[in-house]
Amino acid sequence: MAQSLITVCIVEDRKDIRESLKILVNEAGDCACIGDFTNGEDAVKEIPELQPDVVLMDIDLPGINGIDCIRQLKPLCPRVQFMICTVYDEDEKIFDALAAGANSYILKRSDSDTLINSIRDLHNGGSPMSSDIARKIVRQFQKALPSEKEDYHLTDREKEILELLAKGLTYQQTADKIFISGKTIKKHVYNIYEKLHVNSRTEAVNKYFGREM
Amino acid sequence: MLKGLFILSALFYSSTTGTAQTALSRDSLNYFISAAKKDNTGVQQLYRVSAAYLQINSDSALYFSTQAMQLAEQISYDSGYFLGLKHKADALLALGQIDKVYELGENALTYADKLNKPNYKGRAYFTMAIARQYQYKILLAIDLYTKALPYFEEAKAKPNLARVYQNIANLFYEQKAFDKGMQYANKAYALNAALKDTVKMLECRGLTGNLLYGSKKFDAANEVYTDILRSKTYKLLNPATQLIFAINMGSLHYDLEKYDSALHWFLQATALKNKFQLDFFTRQLFYKTTSTYIKLGSIAKAGQLLHADGNFNSEEDDRTDFYETWSEYYTATGNYAKANEWLIKLREYQDSLITDETAASFLQMDTIMAQSEKQRLLNQQELSIQSLQKKAIEKNKTIALLSIGAIALLTMGFIFYLFFKKKEQLKNKSIALLNKENEFIAVKSSLEGQLQERSRISKEIHDELGSSLTSISLLTEVLKKRIDTNINPEINKISDTSADMVDKMNEIIWALNTSNDTVNSLVAYIRKFTNNFLQVANIELEFLETDIPENKALEGTVRRNIYLTVKEAVNNIVKHSGAKKVAVNVSAAHGLHIDITDDGKGIDKGNMNSFGNGLKNMKKRMEDIGGKFSIENNNGTIIKLSY
Numbered sequence A: 001m002a003q004s005l006i007t008v009c010i011v012e013d014r015k016d017i018r019e020s021l022k023i024l025v026n027e028a029g030d031c032a033c034i035g036d037f038t039n040g041e042d043a044v045k046e047i048p049e050l051q052p053d054v055v056l057m058d059i060d061l062p063g064i065n066g067i068d069c070i071r072q073l074k075p076l077c078p079r080v081q082f083m084i085c086t087v088y089d090e091d092e093k094i095f096d097a098l099a100a101g102a103n104s105y106i107l108k109r110s111d112s113d114t115l116i117n118s119i120r121d122l123h124n125g126g127s128p129m130s131s132d133i134a135r136k137i138v139r140q141f142q143k144a145l146p147s148e149k150e151d152y153h154l155t156d157r158e159k160e161i162l163e164l165l166a167k168g169l170t171y172q173q174t175a176d177k178i179f180i181s182g183k184t185i186k187k188h189v190y191n192i193y194e195k196l197h198v199n200s201r202t203e204a205v206n207k208y209f210g211r212e213m
Numbered sequence B: 001m002l003k004g005l006f007i008l009s010a011l012f013y014s015s016t017t018g019t020a021q022t023a024l025s026r027d028s029l030n031y032f033i034s035a036a037k038k039d040n041t042g043v044q045q046l047y048r049v050s051a052a053y054l055q056i057n058s059d060s061a062l063y064f065s066t067q068a069m070q071l072a073e074q075i076s077y078d079s080g081y082f083l084g085l086k087h088k089a090d091a092l093l094a095l096g097q098i099d100k101v102y103e104l105g106e107n108a109l110t111y112a113d114k115l116n117k118p119n120y121k122g123r124a125y126f127t128m129a130i131a132r133q134y135q136y137k138i139l140l141a142i143d144l145y146t147k148a149l150p151y152f153e154e155a156k157a158k159p160n161l162a163r164v165y166q167n168i169a170n171l172f173y174e175q176k177a178f179d180k181g182m183q184y185a186n187k188a189y190a191l192n193a194a195l196k197d198t199v200k201m202l203e204c205r206g207l208t209g210n211l212l213y214g215s216k217k218f219d220a221a222n223e224v225y226t227d228i229l230r231s232k233t234y235k236l237l238n239p240a241t242q243l244i245f246a247i248n249m250g251s252l253h254y255d256l257e258k259y260d261s262a263l264h265w266f267l268q269a270t271a272l273k274n275k276f277q278l279d280f281f282t283r284q285l286f287y288k289t290t291s292t293y294i295k296l297g298s299i300a301k302a303g304q305l306l307h308a309d310g311n312f313n314s315e316e317d318d319r320t321d322f323y324e325t326w327s328e329y330y331t332a333t334g335n336y337a338k339a340n341e342w343l344i345k346l347r348e349y350q351d352s353l354i355t356d357e358t359a360a361s362f363l364q365m366d367t368i369m370a371q372s373e374k375q376r377l378l379n380q381q382e383l384s385i386q387s388l389q390k391k392a393i394e395k396n397k398t399i400a401l402l403s404i405g406a407i408a409l410l411t412m413g414f415i416f417y418l419f420f421k422k423k424e425q426l427k428n429k430s431i432a433l434l435n436k437e438n439e440f441i442a443v444k445s446s447l448e449g450q451l452q453e454r455s456r457i458s459k460e461i462h463d464e465l466g467s468s469l470t471s472i473s474l475l476t477e478v479l480k481k482r483i484d485t486n487i488n489p490e491i492n493k494i495s496d497t498s499a500d501m502v503d504k505m506n507e508i509i510w511a512l513n514t515s516n517d518t519v520n521s522l523v524a525y526i527r528k529f530t531n532n533f534l535q536v537a538n539i540e541l542e543f544l545e546t547d548i549p550e551n552k553a554l555e556g557t558v559r560r561n562i563y564l565t566v567k568e569a570v571n572n573i574v575k576h577s578g579a580k581k582v583a584v585n586v587s588a589a590h591g592l593h594i595d596i597t598d599d600g601k602g603i604d605k606g607n608m609n610s611f612g613n614g615l616k617n618m619k620k621r622m623e624d625i626g627g628k629f630s631i632e633n634n635n636g637t638i639i640k641l642s643y
Helices: A015-026 A040-050 A066-076 A091-100 A112-123 A131-144 A156-166 A171-177 A182-196 A198-208 B005-011 B026-035 B040-054 B058-074 B078-095 B098-115 B118-134 B138-155 B158-174 B178-194 B198-214 B218-230 B232-236 B239-255 B259-276 B282-295 B299-309 B320-333 B336-352 B356-393 B395-482 B489-512 B519-536 B556-577 B609-624
Strands: A006-011 A031-037 A054-058 A081-086 A104-107 B540-546 B581-587 B593-598 B628-633 B637-642
Touching (some): A006 A015, A006 A112, A015 B395, A031 A040, A040 A066, A054 A066, A054 A112, A066 A081, A081 A112, A091 A104, A091 A131, A091 A182, A104 A112, A112 B395, A131 A156, A156 A182, A171 A182, B040 B058, B058 B078, B078 B098, B078 B118, B118 B138, B118 B158, B158 B178, B158 B198, B178 B198, B198 B218, B198 B232, B198 B239, B218 B232, B218 B239, B239 B282, B282 B320, B299 B320, B320 B336, B356 B395, B395 B489, B489 B556, B519 B540, B519 B556, B556 B581, B556 B593, B556 B609, B556 B637, B609 B628
Parallel strands (some): A006 A054, A054 A081, A081 A104, B540 B581
Antiparallel strands (some): B581 B593
16 A cells, blocks of 8 residues: 555645645545645755655745745656646746646645645646646747757647647547547646756756756 | 337437547536636536537536526526526436436426516426426326426417427327327427428428327328328438338338338338437337348348347346247247247246336326226227218118118018027927926826836735635635535535635736736636636637737726626626537737637527626626627627727
């Protein structure tokens, strides 16, 4: 049983929310909160030691914010998956977080089922993506096209999915259009997120070889 | 440069200082005196001896004239006494004892008072006047001459009268009261003409020339001088007078910038000077000649002269010309440093002149200056009267000219008026612009203040209320886990409501946030809303956008009203239409157009009440912001918004 448990860490400055999330995670049955932090600095120190499966990360934190926190942690623990927890679905912040190395995002006010299912999805290699995030990614790589280096190295299929999502189609509608399952779509989206923060990976390599920028 | 030149021209009637002085012993003098008879002839003899000695030994001349006068007084030979005035004065002047000359005149006046003979009184005053003239006390001299005049008139002593007129004319010349001087010169000339004294007439003509020259009537002066030089009597004038005419002629040409002629006359003067061994005006003539060479560009010649002359001649009493000429020479050679050196020397010299004595004479000069300034004003007035007379003669011409001038002036005035009016207008305009700008700045700053306030409020709502509501939402989720939800459906409501509130608040924040005041932002928000909303309702969405500008501004209220209208429309579709597919078409090519098409059952016109309020609301929202709203049935519903 212990092996199938999804280990979770929570970074959240507000006590009510932190405690609530902790309860919801712990009562899900297959999840276990193994650490919770009130600020980014502590998280950067502790999480590489704990190596959880998933980190629920608030964006607005005292000290370094959630996005910078992910940017620092991702190279240290590349296997850890980061899920942005946010009050509002503000595209700018979510996109910045994804570019910094986050793998998924969720609204804090989501009901407990949605929250836990999202954690499970992410752990299984899936990621949610709204049409606006999709548009942002499309626009970003359109801008970056002239420079090979800036390209996110997306496959044609990934680009196709992105464009359909960007038009406003749901996962199911998109899946129907290109004749694949809903689960596969989520896997593609996960890969898109991974490729999105390709720079972070470069940073990771640089860090590994002691050539930090 | 030739300051003091002309006054001397009037004075040289008195003898020049002697050349070789041969001393006579006291014994030989006494012998002459004792030998003289103690009667009228003795006195006359002594005067003749005095006159003879004047050129040879002025001391002896003085001695003899003094003795003669004493003798005349003793024997009451009155005319003999007054005859002595000229002889003794000549001797004293030759010796430079000018104060004694005045004393001599005073004593003579006392003597004359007893006799009541006008001619003697006149002579006494004349002698005093000569003394003052030699002391350069011009006003006092004129006063004394004027006192002498009535006595000479009374005595009908015409030659004396003529001499006095001539001397007064000369003094007025010195005072630069040229017109007054001219009056006296004319009187003197008339008297001399009556006396048929051709030499004196010529002298008076010379004086007239000088006066014209002084009043800058150069051409008239030139004419007079030329006349004098051409006259037969010119050669009868004594060489000194001729020398002075030559110098004046040269100076006149120098002032007229006819340097060739000037040089001719200066050289002529030099020749005269050398021929008759005249040793006055030597320095002035030398400097004047040198300066003329410089003006003619014969700088080498000028240099030669100056260097040959050597350093300052100690006999010279006025060094001004000396320094000035050297400075002029160095300026001409381009050696400005040297020229400046000489100028500095000149200034130092002039400063050194200011002693008590000179200060006193400055005071006198001030009086003279004041008087001459008055005269100058009088002259000016006279000139203006003359010009007025001329104007009267040329009245017709002037009227024509004046009218042309008047028209020109009017035109110019009008142009100026237009110019200044325009300027004034521009000024007013710029002031108005400035005021407007200030108003604009005020409005802008108040707007900025509003915007800042909006941002502050939205940030606080965003940060504080947002997370508080989120807490409620999450806490109810926890509560739901702990309590059986079926028993407590209200808990679900709390959860839903708080989640809903966060959404609504998000909308308010979006509307408040000024950074969202663009068309682009509105379209993105509508897209996200429709996408999320229809996804939940499982209705397919086709969202098309064309010509959306990147940063076109859109006011907050407009943005909010359009968004709420779209929200209402989409809400209605989900609630009432039963549609499977919705197409949202946004175009911002001209204004902003949003078409929302569904494939539902369309609007039942007969059953408008159920959502009539919603429709009215949408219409009102669009009209409030000056936009349009329409709805029609066409295999479903088409709602058209435009702004």
